[in-house]
Amino acid sequence: MSERDTHTRAGYLPFTPAGQDAATEILAELRETTPVFFSPELDSWVVTRHEDADRVLRDSTAFSSSGALGSPADPQVAERLAHGRVTDGATLIGWDDPEHARMRAMLAQAFTPARARSLQPVIRERTERLLDSFASQDRVDVLNDIALPIALDTVFDLIGVPEALRADCFRWSTDWGRLHGAVLEGLDQTEQLVLARSAVRLHETMSELLAARQDTPQDDLLSAVLAEQAAAAEPLSDIEVVALFPGLVFAGHETAANLVANTLWLMLTHHTGTDTLGAAVEEAARLESPFSATARTTKCPVRIGEVDLPAGERVSVHFGSANRDRRVYNKPDAFIPTRPNLKSHLAFGRGPHFCIGSSLAHVEVTTILEALLTRWPDMALADQPTRAGHFLIRGFQSLNIWPTGRPTETGHDHRRM
Ligand code: HEM
Numbered sequence: 001m002s003e004r005d006t007h008t009r010a011g012y013l014p015f016t017p018a019g020q021d022a023a024t025e026i027l028a029e030l031r032e033t034t035p036v037f038f039s040p041e042l043d044s045w046v047v048t049r050h051e052d053a054d055r056v057l058r059d060s061t062a063f064s065s066s067g068a069l070g071s072p073a074d075p076q077v078a079e080r081l082a083h084g085r086v087t088d089g090a091t092l093i094g095w096d097d098p099e100h101a102r103m104r105a106m107l108a109q110a111f112t113p114a115r116a117r118s119l120q121p122v123i124r125e126r127t128e129r130l131l132d133s134f135a136s137q138d139r140v141d142v143l144n145d146i147a148l149p150i151a152l153d154t155v156f157d158l159i160g161v162p163e164a165l166r167a168d169c170f171r172w173s174t175d176w177g178r179l180h181g182a183v184l185e186g187l188d189q190t191e192q193l194v195l196a197r198s199a200v201r202l203h204e205t206m207s208e209l210l211a212a213r214q215d216t217p218q219d220d221l222l223s224a225v226l227a228e229q230a231a232a233a234e235p236l237s238d239i240e241v242v243a244l245f246p247g248l249v250f251a252g253h254e255t256a257a258n259l260v261a262n263t264l265w266l267m268l269t270h271h272t273g274t275d276t277l278g279a280a281v282e283e284a285a286r287l288e289s290p291f292s293a294t295a296r297t298t299k300c301p302v303r304i305g306e307v308d309l310p311a312g313e314r315v316s317v318h319f320g321s322a323n324r325d326r327r328v329y330n331k332p333d334a335f336i337p338t339r340p341n342l343k344s345h346l347a348f349g350r351g352p353h354f355c356i357g358s359s360l361a362h363v364e365v366t367t368i369l370e371a372l373l374t375r376w377p378d379m380a381l382a383d384q385p386t387r388a389g390h391f392l393i394r395g396f397q398s399l400n401i402w403p404t405g406r407p408t409e410t411g412h413d414h415r416r417m
Contacts, residue, residue: 127146
């Protein structure tokens, strides 16, 4: 009997709203009975415990990140992408060393915590302006009307994408994201070629913006990377420099926006005060990890927990499950912002691929939430939100609130739930 025969567990289907809801319970059981299991639906092994997840994420000798987000299997699509100089790495997530180490070092020198903090006033101002525009509204969808547009503009501000190009870049990025899930979604070749065209346009646009910044630098990430390149003893190749930017749009947009909504939902349902906002965000990242899982491929025979895997096996590391492991967290399913080991979660990854945008994510999420909670101290949930049912992103379809409290016949009830 092979390891697959012994450890296969069917029924883990996190692709639908109902599947997402059920996933928490299914994973809780599997963490105890079959912590490393083969999922026929995902066609991948799934790692569910904190210790095993931590180990896989740190070990880039035994585990490759290449194709971490899924690659198109169709050769004609792959050829179209290669011809358009689209690499598989999605910024850095899908690269291995030695390229990953060189590219990451270059990006990290330009994308510093200070650069992330410098975006804070713009995020605050943009949020305030948006809140002004909702002054007369009884009901607001915090996820779609506030968090998503602000998170998207923040990534574009960071990179230096002009306003006029943002709508197109967003569409191309969304298409490219769908292309990564083409196999799971069952897209045919024609559909994939259309999406590949978008990926090429996104890369061409970043390349054109870089060329423009060579002549006229600005205060943005494109210019900062070019300055590092000019000073570097071993500069990156042209393809590698361009590759740093397109993936930032989806890496840093839905993740941050869903953390805003997930945190607010937890705070409103638990009546959490605003004095512990930073801790609430951290605990929400653990409990409702917006980036649910990543993937690796075994490079050599390797043992994870009690399972021996040969080379070439796909392994999905489930951050969301690891973050609810009772071996690490007391009352793992409870929202407790005062936990002593608040920061030991894996919501931003671990090891060489640890989220390079985590400083920006923290600045962004706390700034948006602070503005919301200050402006609308009596806000209340307008309905019970429905899960979105996206495999990689854990969040809701919408998060509707009553900004000034629950409406009553005589005015507004100022209780939060
Ligand atoms: C709440 C928001 C965010 C969450 C939960 C999150 C989560 C993660 C996780 C779990 C990884 C590791 C992936 C892996 O090991 O395969 C990662 C990597 C990454 N994140 Fe984030 N992220 C967030 C925001 C951002 C932002 C705002 C940006 C940039 C604007 C960003 C850019 C990246 C990049 C480029 C990587 C790849 C790093 C590498 O491979 O070296 N992320 N993120």
